[in-house]
Amino acid sequence: MSLIVHIEKKLKNFTLKVDFESKESCLGILGASGCGKSMTLKCIAGIVTPEKGYIELNGKVLFDSDKKINLSPQQRKVGYLFQNYALFPNMTVYENIGVGIKASKREKDSIILKMIENFKLEGLEDQYPSKLSGGQQQRVALARMLAYEPDVLLFDEPFSAMDSYLKEELQILLSDLLNEYHGDAVMVTHSRDEVYRFCKDIIVLDSGKILEFGETKKIFANPRKVQTARLTGCKNISRAIRISDNQVEALDWGCLFTVKSQIPEKITHIGIRAHALKACHEPMDKRNLLPGMIYKIAEAPFEWNVLVQIEDNKNDTKKDIKTISRAKLFDETLVEEKNLFNLTNQKDPVVLWKISKSGLSSSFHENAPIYLTVAPEDILLLE
Template identity: 50%
Template sequence: MSLSVSIKKKFRDFNLDVNFENDGDYFGILGPSGSGKSMTLKCIAGLETPDEGRIIFNDRVLFDSQKNINIKPQDRKIGYLFQSYALFPNMTAEQNIACGLKSSKEDKKIKIRKMLELFHLDGLERKYMSQLSGGQQQRVALARIFAYEPEALLLDEPFSALDSHLKEELQTEVFEFLKLYKGHVLMVTHQRDEVYKFCKNLAVLNKGKSIIYGDTKVIFNEPRTVEAAKIIGCNNISPCRIISPGQIFVNDWDIVLQTEKSIPENITHVGIKAHSFKIADNNDDPNTMDCEIINITDELFEYSIAFKNRASENSKKLIYKIKKNEWDSRTNNVKLFLQIPEESIFMLT
């Protein structure tokens, strides 16, 4: 099972230019609002038509601008879960599930019953959408798609409409449902934790362009570009210059980082995530800063500590995040020394 997307589409103030491939594992598209995530899904589903390019799914050409191929949405065998779920408010749960099914009355009845049981909607089949919770509406929307038996399932910000206190529970629930689905699953989101949790492979979009794609965990560990590093949540990024094969001077932090890793010749920046620093006893070891704390923000489960390199007047602010119990249990609470582990240095272009 494979999907290949290489498309371009011009808008008044936005140009979509997306390229990626996936071999059937759960695939995510991550990017900020307005990056072209939903538009990419709509082009795959046939709801929008690219200006040029190709979309190939399971060796079947869905779109090819040069060959003038553009398969109708209803013939693409693709299910689309909209952010709003796109349910009909004047229909009951079972009527929404039945919508679009083309089969005999008896077969339709059997399939609806199966979907109601599968998605734990027993007893809710005659309820209207206004009578259901957000999670129940989502299950109805998924049941409608599953009943259609698509070869691919496109999820457009599937948890954005849910209250935060329900989100984690429903994420787990939806993931269990998706295990029963044998087709291709593609999800777009701006939430890093969602794509990391659900998706084996990932494309990162920014301003309409796919800037990197590949294995999700590899991208989170090696984002390679400044734009990708920002999108995956790297808080600390600085311009830099190479001093020697094993040394990089970091402009904004006024520190020389030593590394045995191969340094790309085209490196322009380095980055480190806020959680990747390690507390040290002193600054005798390489890549360690004597930290001047600027302020400490008390967050729900951790502290966010803004600091700069005490040894430099030119150092700009960095962010360090640490669990509350780890911070409170420090033996030396007078001074703070933070080391940048060599394996945690992002080398960026």
């Protein structure tokens, strides 16, 4: 069981070029909006035709531009869960689930009833989509997709329009579904939490090009590219230059860092995840040390989000801070975890530190001086 995709598709602002192979697991495609994630799924499903390339599913050629092969969506046996679920509004739940099943009436009824039971849709058989909640609609869409017995499952931002409680419930359902499914699946998402939870391997896509492709946990632990680090949740990124085999200077923070692994020649940035920073009460030297002032503290449900303005380690000159604009940025991006990458794009050297509720000392308050440090193995070396 395998899915092979090697295609090119011209889009408005760039050319989508993807080349990958997936074997009996859930592959995630992680990227920002408009990077070509959904278009990749549409090409696999046969909804959109690439300019050139090759798509093969379990040994069956679905598309080959050289040999003029282009199977219709109906011939591809692809299960596609759209963002809006794409249920037929004039069909009941029962009819929607059975729409793609090719079997005798008896067998078809048996499959539909099994799906209704598996997806907890009892009592809703005669309801139309307009009468269903968002979660119920998604369960119907999942039931319809599985009833068709597809060779590959395609998920296009399956939880993007759900509230947190409903999302958690349906994520458990989907996790169970994928554990029992013996085939290929591809999930498109911009959520690092979803791709980490569901996908054994990931593709990091940016403007139609694959930045990184590999095992999900390894890429999260050690991303190679700046954009990959950002997409996987690294908020603290600085321009950097290599000083020696294991020492690098963070230009935006004015600090020297000793790292565990050998520093590649192509390094352009370093990254530090917010949870990797630790308070240092008795600094012995300036390596791996970020001296600064606590600028803002905000409470999240299970931790504290602390913004620290960094002082230049080399000249101890404190940078000016734009209180109004910085406070506005904090309120809009830090508390809600939206557009948080903007924090690393400002002129003022500011880092985000995440700390547990029990770990924030009463002596930590706004305008308090602080030293932060990071272990050599927790410094990300980025290109």
